[in-house]
Amino acid sequence: MGLILAILVQGIQMVLVLALAPGLVGFTRKVKARLLRRQGPSILQPYRDLLRLVRKEAVLADNASWLFRNAPYLIFATTWVAAALVPTFATGLHFSWAADLIAITALLGSARFFLALAGMDIGTAFGGIGSSREMLFSTLAEPAMIMIVFTVALVAGSTQLSTVAAFMVDHSTLRVSLGLALIGLIIVALTENARVPVDNPATHLELTMVHEAMVLEYSGRHLAVIELASALKLLLYISLIACIFAPWGMARQDDGLIGMAIGAVTWIGKLAVGGFLMVLFETAIAKMRVFRVPEFVGGALMLGLLGTLLLFVSRSF
Amino acid sequence: MPIAAALLSVAGLAGVAVVAPILVARRAAWATSIVYGASFVLAAVLLVCGLSALLGGSAYQGAVHLPIGLPWIGAHFVLDPLSAAFLVIVDFGAMIASFYAIGYGAHEEEPGRVLPFYPAFLAGMNLVVLSADAFGFLVAWEFMSLSSWALVMAHHHDAENRRAGYVYLLMASFGTLMLLLAFGLMAGPDGDYVFSTIRTAAHVPWLSGLVLVLMLLGAGSKAGLVPLHVWLPLAHPAAPSHVSALMSGVMTKVAVYAFIRVVFDLVGEPAWWWAVTVLTLGAGSAVLGVLHAVLQRDLKRLLAYSTVENVGIVFIGLGLGLAFKTNDMAGAAALAVTASIFHAFNHSLFKSLLFFGAGNVLTGSGERDIEKLGGLVHRMPETAYLFLGGCLAISALPPLNGFVSEWLILQAILLSPDLPQWALRFLVPASGAMLALAAALAAACFVRAFGITFLSRPRSPAAETAHEASRWQIRAMYALMALCLVAGVFPGPFLDALSPVSQLLVGGAMPKQPILPHFSIIPISESRSSYSGFLVFFFILMASWAAIRVIHNFASRAVRRAPPWDCGFPDPSPATQYTADSFAQPIRRVFGPIAFRAKIDQTMPLPGDMAPARLTLSLRDLVWEFIYAPLEGAVLYAAERLNVLQFLTIRSYLSLVFAALVLLLVLVATWA
Numbered sequence: 001m002g003l004i005l006a007i008l009v010q011g012i013q014m015v016l017v018l019a020l021a022p023g024l025v026g027f028t029r030k031v032k033a034r035l036l037r038r039q040g041p042s043i044l045q046p047y048r049d050l051l052r053l054v055r056k057e058a059v060l061a062d063n064a065s066w067l068f069r070n071a072p073y074l075i076f077a078t079t080w081v082a083a084a085l086v087p088t089f090a091t092g093l094h095f096s097w098a099a100d101l102i103a104i105t106a107l108l109g110s111a112r113f114f115l116a117l118a119g120m121d122i123g124t125a126f127g128g129i130g131s132s133r134e135m136l137f138s139t140l141a142e143p144a145m146i147m148i149v150f151t152v153a154l155v156a157g158s159t160q161l162s163t164v165a166a167f168m169v170d171h172s173t174l175r176v177s178l179g180l181a182l183i184g185l186i187i188v189a190l191t192e193n194a195r196v197p198v199d200n201p202a203t204h205l206e207l208t209m210v211h212e213a214m215v216l217e218y219s220g221r222h223l224a225v226i227e228l229a230s231a232l233k234l235l236l237y238i239s240l241i242a243c244i245f246a247p248w249g250m251a252r253q254d255d256g257l258i259g260m261a262i263g264a265v266t267w268i269g270k271l272a273v274g275g276f277l278m279v280l281f282e283t284a285i286a287k288m289r290v291f292r293v294p295e296f297v298g299g300a301l302m303l304g305l306l307g308t309l310l311l312f313v314s315r316s317f
Numbered sequence: 318m319p320i321a322a323a324l325l326s327v328a329g330l331a332g333v334a335v336v337a338p339i340l341v342a343r344r345a346a347w348a349t350s351i352v353y354g355a356s357f358v359l360a361a362v363l364l365v366c367g368l369s370a371l372l373g374g375s376a377y378q379g380a381v382h383l384p385i386g387l388p389w390i391g392a393h394f395v396l397d398p399l400s401a402a403f404l405v406i407v408d409f410g411a412m413i414a415s416f417y418a419i420g421y422g423a424h425e426e427e428p429g430r431v432l433p434f435y436p437a438f439l440a441g442m443n444l445v446v447l448s449a450d451a452f453g454f455l456v457a458w459e460f461m462s463l464s465s466w467a468l469v470m471a472h473h474h475d476a477e478n479r480r481a482g483y484v485y486l487l488m489a490s491f492g493t494l495m496l497l498l499a500f501g502l503m504a505g506p507d508g509d510y511v512f513s514t515i516r517t518a519a520h521v522p523w524l525s526g527l528v529l530v531l532m533l534l535g536a537g538s539k540a541g542l543v544p545l546h547v548w549l550p551l552a553h554p555a556a557p558s559h560v561s562a563l564m565s566g567v568m569t570k571v572a573v574y575a576f577i578r579v580v581f582d583l584v585g586e587p588a589w590w591w592a593v594t595v596l597t598l599g600a601g602s603a604v605l606g607v608l609h610a611v612l613q614r615d616l617k618r619l620l621a622y623s624t625v626e627n628v629g630i631v632f633i634g635l636g637l638g639l640a641f642k643t644n645d646m647a648g649a650a651a652l653a654v655t656a657s658i659f660h661a662f663n664h665s666l667f668k669s670l671l672f673f674g675a676g677n678v679l680t681g682s683g684e685r686d687i688e689k690l691g692g693l694v695h696r697m698p699e700t701a702y703l704f705l706g707g708c709l710a711i712s713a714l715p716p717l718n719g720f721v722s723e724w725l726i727l728q729a730i731l732l733s734p735d736l737p738q739w740a741l742r743f744l745v746p747a748s749g750a751m752l753a754l755a756a757a758l759a760a761a762c763f764v765r766a767f768g769i770t771f772l773s774r775p776r777s778p779a780a781e782t783a784h785e786a787s788r789w790q791i792r793a794m795y796a797l798m799a800l801c802l803v804a805g806v807f808p809g810p811f812l813d814a815l816s817p818v819s820q821l822l823v824g825g826a827m828p829k830q831p832i833l834p835h836f837s838i839i840p841i842s843e844s845r846s847s848y849s850g851f852l853v854f855f856f857i858l859m860a861s862w863a864a865i866r867v868i869h870n871f872a873s874r875a876v877r878r879a880p881p882w883d884c885g886f887p888d889p890s891p892a893t894q895y896t897a898d899s900f901a902q903p904i905r906r907v908f909g910p911i912a913f914r915a916k917i918d919q920t921m922p923l924p925g926d927m928a929p930a931r932l933t934l935s936l937r938d939l940v941w942e943f944i945y946a947p948l949e950g951a952v953l954y955a956a957e958r959l960n961v962l963q964f965l966t967i968r969s970y971l972s973l974v975f976a977a978l979v980l981l982l983v984l985v986a987t988w989a
Contacts, residue, residue, distance in 0.1 A: 054868065057875035061882070063774060065694040077860035081853065097837060098852035102724055103715055107853070109760060110714040116764045120895070123691065123773030124883040128895020131768065135761035136903040143753035146727070150749060153731055159846045217882055221872040225864060294907045301750070308746045312734050
């Protein structure tokens, strides 16, 4: 019985992240538009976009290879698996021991690897520029993420995300090292999700774009799958920050249905707050030049390293 | 007994080396198949010997004393868990490389320069791993070095290859000299060169420290540790591709074996500063190696630099192992050492795979410069697919094997806050950051390598007319790819197989890896961390299958082929694509000023001036500039000064001899 319940919770979470991800994107767009005194499209617009895209025919470049056609599904699959392993409304996910936080980081790395290759497949200048810059940002964002994982793992005594979340629910105290890790993780999240100030999710036809440049050649269902994967990634990062740094309201393994419901409601509330704060930050800041970004992300690496070093000095920081 | 079979097979390899020239003289086409076929069979026998000794327990291990070699020493050989583990690494690589070479060797222009040395090289590497006395070890080591040197010089018409061979010969002799001194110190004044007596002898701490330094110089130069790596990116690419794969994938592991054998097994208790030295060198090699690799245009040289990186990662693991061993943390030390040897094994798999891929590109298009390649995915689909697998594995991406070993090393780092020494407490997290940086840069490096070589549009006629490699070559690569996947998805049995090795080296072992549930691996305890490559692989398969099913059932299946979009301005010229240099430019700009003192000079002519604008880039290899160039200068200076001695009269020579004699007599008199 317990096993069935655990698998059920895991399954609900997998469906839920998929269902909510475009809504989160729609919400952030709406808030952004309101902050800019525009009316903005409905929150449901991303769902409509996805539906429209899957109904359209896919236009492939003449020299697109098998990699170009298969990459969207691989990107989506690795991102979805990663998102399924981040506790959202309940701790103690059934399969959480299959991959810890380091493995989740690496899964997102796999998705990025395929995305960057897909950007180079057609052999256009835009695709190359996008891939090259994406890999540059990742060379700093990934070690930054690993150092943040170290900081969190040294505090919680585990790299297992479910164990970390359970630990944070039970022992929520203010720590310097966790503060540094939080700032670092926010920087990494902004970079990985191609948000302002690193990249602009709303641009097309600009030399500064990174993510959009890589997916420029995609259309129809392939583009829909990639868009859904990037929405999932945004949801993953906000859930991750919420689960480590704001674990309140999460249901424990043995909480009943009511606990789960409370967990789900608070989680959706956290997503909304997270999305709102992100958009507030975005509207208040200008986009950086490309070569300022390494300094920005390098800052996250330094913060992560500092957090880890503090914990190596004394576990009480 | 496996060891007897192993030694007979080595003798067989030596025999093949002897008859190879005769075969080549008779009929070269047959000779290729016979020599590589025989090497394949003998390497397979050796692999079985190694596997049985590693998995079968002490019944299959053993030592042999043969009355050959020096008269009063004889030759000692041993097959214990450590040598068995490395025998497996060496001979799996050798077996697959021989299989690959049956196809690849047909393209060889001068088989007479390759065929005799190839089995000799294999025999040398096996003997290093098997020998159990200093004399036999050094002879085998030198045999390995010289035969690989001959293979590097196989294409000696190219001036670049001759230079590579020269630098390699210098570095190899230097390395052997250091090993000679190290063994001399360990044997002590009584001079017993058998490993079993060295192991039980009393060790003076500062002498052991000196042995560590000598081993880092001797084995480290062969493994390619920075700053002793300079020969490696020259020599490894110069050899034929299957030999490059062996040199990069396997011979560097033989050097790692030598280091582990001496430092963990023979020389007694380590001190904490050993760990500091090894960690620093390992972390430095990892980052500098991959930074060099990211900037290379030559596909094989890029792979050689990436070997420097991976050897660095192996040494980070070994450094952690030393740190834990000095502080009697057996469980953590076992984790670090096991992870390190597992990474050595994994690297031998995917580096061979990638070098074979480069070999296929070379035979298919005749080109090694990635700026002249592109679009090979259409003309060499299988090579492209397999090379992509190797790229994923070496970039430490789940669910393949590279990720598992790097994940284990990161888990070992997380255990280090319990170390008492402050220097280590600061150094270990820093080397963790370096390891993560190296892994991320490796991903960038291999996106570039694969993307420029296999994707995009062909950049030269050679790339446009490339053809797929022979079946032998492709099948060898499939075998490696399959093992990369198996080691990534079911790493548990591999780690269990290494537990007698860590028992021998640090007196502890990792917990037994459970088969159920779901083949997950557990470095320390389940509550701390676990990883199941099987489940991750399964989930990725299921998720992509589900996505494909849903999309194909509910979405439009229409596909239209059209010219590229490229924001509305596609340019048909392949010159408008991103090149390898432009791909690496942002990384060079961010890391170059620190690592290479990169400088860019722009000269823009004044408005109205018709002169072309110029952009010159200068990168400096600081290791070469600060270590090797002064050394070279000093040698030249000394040679210049001593040159006078060549043109003296007979009287002066006689008086010099007399003076030397007097000096020596005085020395002897004062000594006694």
